Amino acid sequence: MTPITEVEGRRLALSNLHKVLHPATGTTKGELLHYYATVSAAMLPHLRDRPVSFLRYPDGPGCQLFFTKNPPPGTPGWVRTTPVPRSKDPRARQVMIQDLPSLMWAANLVVEFHTPQWRAGAPAVADRLVLDLDPGPPATVVECCRVALRLRERLAADGLEAFAKTSGAKGLHLLVPLEPTPSGEVSAYARELAVRAEAELPSLVLHRMNRALRAGKVFVDFSQNAAAKTTATPYTLRARERPTVSAPVTWEEVAACQSPERLVLLMDDIAPRLERHGDLLAPLFDPGRAGALP
Template sequence: MTPITEVDGRRLTLSNLDKVLYPATGTTKGEVLHYYALTADPLLAHLHDRPLSFLRYPDGPDGQRFFTKNPPPGTPSWVRVAEVPRSSRESGEQVVVQDLPSLMWAANLVVEFHTPQWRVAEPARADRMVLDLDPGPPATVVECCEVALWLRERLAADGLEAYAKTSGSKGLHLLVPLEPTPSREVSAYAKALAVAAEAELAGLVVHRMTRALRPGKVFVDHSQNSAAKTTATPYTLRARPEPTVSAPVTWEEIEDCDSPERLMFRLGDMTERLERYGDLLESLFDPALAGTLP
């Protein structure tokens, strides 16, 4: 029997709650839904007014995965859907998760949440910049931390404040709050930063995606500032062997990171972290802290 529950007055059908989604840890779909209910407040703040892209993995990370921007079939009428540009010539509809019932409906589909750096009211005008630090083996998140600390200082020299989270995979994401700025300008600045990092940290950083250049180095991916690109949303679970989270982290944790496990957080870690720190990315929402590009 498929359970039906009520969330804030909305009736939801929740399916296959005992299904194991992460065989490495035995984590079930019911536990995944419980995680999203526990982290709903900060997650909803980061999803607010942003068009969603879904990476769906309904049979777990080892099963089929598919990435979609279109509202899934059967999307309830009470879930907000917005028309957003897909290119200079066309637009399309995307889900915008604004409340707990919509969040739990989406979580029941088993998804990673991905969002752009802009909001639906101002397409292609970014209110944050992202730098995705992706290590090429044998480099790990430890090397990403070294690069992140350099970038933090470089951004501060331009009057910009950086905040960090794990990717939930192997690397780190740096987020910078901005006054709304055309995405193309943010992209150009982010690329210049990546090029500067490669010049300054020779042998450690690469700014191009070419696979042959990346072993043992940190790829500073600036491309996700493009208006058409998205980044894993803070607090989303990832389709990895274990239920890892794209988790906000402190700069002290980055400074002290001497092994990859130090910055690997799973769904069971997040309640305690939220109780201890609150949302470490809350400053992204403070207009007084939004910077302007030099």
Template sequence: MTPITEVEGRRLALSNLDKVLYPATGTTKGEVLHYYATTVTGPLLAQLRDRPVSFLRYPDGPEGPCFFTKNPPPGTPSWVRTAPVPHRGDEAAEQVVLTDLASLMWAANLVVEFHTPQWRAGTPGVADRMVFDLDPGAPATAVECCAVALWLRERLAADDLLACPKTSGSKGLHLLVPLEPTASDRVSAYAKGLAVEAEQALPELVVHRMRRSLRPGRVFVDFSQNAAAKTTATPYTLRARPEPTVSAPLTWAEIENCRTPAELVLLAGDMAARLADHGDLLAPLADPDRARPLPRGDSRRG
């Protein structure tokens, strides 16, 4: 029988708790739910707050079928919040917005990666953050991503913008930047301009175009996730990888001192100690006093 658990007054059926989802570490679904219920609840909900969530579902583990969905899954409880999100033209479709521990645990029971846009549900297409996805092309690794991240940090600082780093949970890094509310197309234009500048400053290390033939040995600075229709792996989400890797916040000291890619592979079991040591390194993203406007004239960049 599927156990019924009460979470914050909501009854949830949590299924297959002994099922091994990550064979490389033997991590079970019950351990995954425990991670979300006890280790990262607060900081993860802060990142999910008021953002429509898309799910990458991998119910049989990362080696099984994976599928991406923006629509509320069949059987979504009536108490799970949804919000209308523009999709094509004037059409809108409902997407889930996770607001509390009960809805987070309902979603985690589906075995998902959480992905969110750079804007909030009430203001679609008006971003309050910017993202750069640093994706290494072999033989480049996360070590090369760190060098690019450091260049971008200084370039953003020159425009009075704060960069907050995290791992992607896969091979690369993400940089998140708190912004005063700004139209997504304007953010995209600015981000593209910086990607072009990075390639000009570091031509042996950086590429700003997606073309695969350009990427071996370089870091692709992907600015495209700033488009209103795009999403990025939410901080603290587990990823569908062989091990339970986390898209985990980093300190700049970790990036400055990184010598091997393994140093930036962070697992679910690492996060309690990291939160105890560092707190929520991405708290500035939710602090309106840290948000800044984009510089004027950025739309002409790139």
């Protein structure tokens, strides 16, 4: 029998609570749902008013994974959706996670949350820039941290403030709050940053997604600034053997990183970090911290 629970006045059917989703740690779906309820106050601002794409892994990361932008079958009528312009489907809509009931409904589907750099109502007008630092083995997040520190300096020289989070996979994400700016302009500026970083650190940085050149280097992926692209939302769990989280980190942690494990943050690490630091990405919502592209 599927348990029914009430969340802020909404009735939700939560299924398969004892199913193990992350085999390496024995993490169950019930524990996953508890995690999202616990971090919701920090996570919801990063989801709110943004069309959400889901990477679903209902039977765990070792089984079928599928990416969806369309509202899943059976989406409740009270879950908000928004028009999302697409060339192939001008009537397309996507889910928005506006509140705790919506978050728990989506979490029950077992998903990674992915969001664009713009908000509903202003498609393709970004309010943040993102750089995805992806290491090519044998490089690790340690090398990503070296590149992140250099990029932070470059951004600061242009009057922009960068914040860091783990990808929840192998790398690091840098996020920069912006005054509303067309996504095409943000993409062009982000590409310039990546090209300049490669010119300055040719033995460490790559700006092109060329697999043959990736070994031992950090690919600075600027493409996620395109209006049609998305990035793992802060605090989302990732479909990995362990319940890793795409979680904010301090610049002190980035500078001190000497071992990849230092920046592997698991589900159980996040609540204590929120108690200690609050949401390290809260400045993204402060209009006074938003910068203009040079």
